Amino acid sequence: MKNVKFLTVLLLVGILFTACSNDDDAPIPVDEEEVITTLTVKLIPSGGGSEISMVYRDLDGPDGPNDPVITPSSGLSTGVTYNGTIRVENETESPAENITEEVEEEDLEHQFFYTPGGGLDVTTTYSNFDSDGNPLGTQFTLTAGAAGSGTLTFTLRHEPTKPNSGLSDAGGETDISATFNVTVQ
């Protein structure tokens, strides 16, 4: 009798085990929703003239092995003030998703920073602000100073400390850090 019970348990367990179904459906792909692939900066001379654009494009995202493709600006002119706009996109999606809108909606949690480096003499000021009146920076003005060349880095921080005095005490996480070689003639 005991053996019969034991064998019954064994059988039941065996059935449980073999009953697991096995479905071999291929999984669906995941399109990354938050990836930022492209940063486009447009500079329009305030006194009129031709538009200057700079593009930083990393089509396989930050994880992908391919290096970003950088389209540098044509030279800036000494003493000229430019009205700048920044556009951020996810080009892995088709059509490309405009992330600038998201950044502007969540203005309290974002801020752009403009950092000249090397021998570049430019000054920048913010043109748009968040609902608390702190800088947001998808729009800005840039004034080219003395002739020279160097780097200009655009940094987007997510959840920075606001207000702040610059990148060094802003904290938060870097969503974008794109560096361009820039010349002032």
Add this chain to the structure above:
Amino acid sequence: MRYYAIMVLLLCSTLTHSQNCDYSLSGSVLDLHDGQILVGATLIIAGTDQAVQTDIDGKFSFSNLCNDTYSVQVSHPFCRTEGFTVKIFGKTRRSFKLEHHVEELNQITIEGKAFSNKSKTILENTLNSDVLERYSNGSIGDALNNLSGVSSLNTGNTVMKPLINGLHSSRVVIINNGVRMEDQEWGAEHAPNIDINAIGNLTLIKGASALKYGGDAVGGVIIAEVAKVPVKDSLYGKSLMTMSNNGRGASLTAQLTKSYQNGWYAKIQGTLKRYGDFKAPNYILSNTGFFERNLSLGIGLNRFNYGFEAYYSLFKNDIGILRASHLGGAQDQVLAIESNVPLIINDFTYDIDEPKQNVTHHLAKIKGFKRFDNLGELEIQYDFQRNNRLEFDIRRGDDKNKASLDLQLDTHTLLLDLDVKAINKISLKTGLMASYQKNIANPETGVRRLIPDYDMYTIGTYGIANFKFNERWLLEVGGRFDYTYMNVFKFYRSSFWESRNYDVIFSDIVVEELNNQVLTNPQLNFYNGSGTLGSTYSFGKDYQLFVNYSIASRTPNPSDLFSEGLHHSASRIEIGDLRFNSEIGHKLMFSLNKRSEVFSYTINPYINVISDFIVIEPTDVRQTIRGNFQVWEYRQTNAKLIGIDVDASYSISENFIYNGQLSLVKGYDRTRNEPLINMPPVQIKNEIVFQKYSFNNLRMSLESEYNFKQNEYPDNNFEVFIPEIGTTKLVDVSTPPDAYHLLNFNSSIEFKTTKNKTFVVGLEIKNLLNTSYRNYLNRFRYYADDLGRNFLINLKFNY
């Protein structure tokens, strides 16, 4: 059963006649479970006034018996009394077997009997319930840290991963109540999903020789067992509460067991832990609280020759991850490392925000055993585990409250074990294992799968033989073979697929080419052999020598094979390799063990040579739109780990005991001739314990823990461009933090309220001097100090 025995005795006693009565009965009394002799068992022959006790060899003899049928009652302090019928014919020999069960009530413990040895030729380290209760508010990682040779790989203060002789994650196999844990242990920041309060006993085996549980334990095996239930009518339980000022939280656990004389039992246990942000000596560690909820239920039947057990446990934990550890790239890392304090410090809160983990682990098992007189004990077990891991990152837009990682791992396992009855000093254990595992990565996260969807089938078989040459010398030989088949569906990023040249090597596994991804179907086979050879020799009055050699083979885990992307919590890009084969470890260890009343010690040197050891290390710095990221790639190499663990205990006087511990391990990459990363630095622990049984079992201890600075480490520093200064800067991710010294105080006192009820009050102070320190094995050491002083009050009630 007792009535039955008495009835038999009564009935049989009337049957005695007077006749030629100069015959005898002799033999021995043995433990039914393992055939060990029972000393001091009492045998009474009904109808006569003869009663004897077994001697030191478990032997007894009666004389002046007639050729007749007698009833013999056999009793032993730790066994249930049994009645046997014996037919005497001349000089009769007969052995009796008793079930050596456990008296767990009133804190009577029988060392070495309640839980059987897992490996006969490796010195096992065991933590019993007394020690485990002291860590009731922590994790099994905290408790295991008590043992020499064990440290932990931490992610902040909430995720502790056991590190055995320098190895961790999928190189350490954890067995929970007979079930091999499948809780996505491949991740360095995935803590074991076990409630410490559900465990009655924790055993550590620093090698792969516990072949019953698998042959891939290159580092070692941790075995957690629930407390055994006595075979008697009883209802008992305990409740524990721990409150601590650091984290401003509490842990509450309770368990209740009902048992019956006929072998049936039922038990229930639950734990609740809630903590807010913890504190380093000088600041709050923001977002480091956790909320853990556990439940376990068991029902079973324990009889002499058969029994069964059904068990279910649920583990659920919400874990906050230090806010300041979430970084957007190497530039952020530079700032975080350069700052002496975490870059984000908020006010204390119980809220757990992103980044956070949410893990749920279900474990259900059903087990039956039957003892066959001529064969031995046959055991069959089926278990099912479901592990769901959600990881939340700081995200933007519509995805804000969505998990970035959502993995569900289901595992079904069927085990068949046969413990063959000892014949001529040889005992044999053998078994079969079959398991099916399915991993499902939820695509709705909007983040590419870290671990792909896969089905994995494993079958294994093992055999272990023990030769007991004599009482002092034992030899153990064992072997195991496992076959693993993995059927994987993995999306590769097209640019990655091509850059690794996989499009040429693996063109046959492509299922579909999409816009910027490639769907592939790798089917992998792994054949793993493992084995153990060891011997134990006892000499002198209290010396034992253990020698053990084991080979372990580990199938690469999913992250070794398939990683391909950004690892947020590490702020780096991690890349696996589809071409990996199994890692094979050869471990040789010696243990010299002396046990005596006054002075006991263990010296345990070992060497572990691992071929095709899978390591992850930096290979490149990648420029991306988010700035620079360091690229870490997995590769296979040959590794060597050498170390020694020493434990000592000395009774200074009646009430004072000294305990000392040394753990040392050195690990090298033999191909590149450089040290391995994340090797625990040398650690020395000294403890003075004052214990006075006569004064309410008062116990006070002061422990000093000294951790040296790790002086051997690989140089993984890299340079990163900093726009503010217009030039590059060195990021020092390699240099280990300085040595540190911690003092811990622990005390407890016991009150008996009634005969069966005790009340224990304890006070504990961790990091007594509020020392600021950083631990090399804490992945967040770059961002924040470790925990500051913590006062804990423990209350325990046994009923």
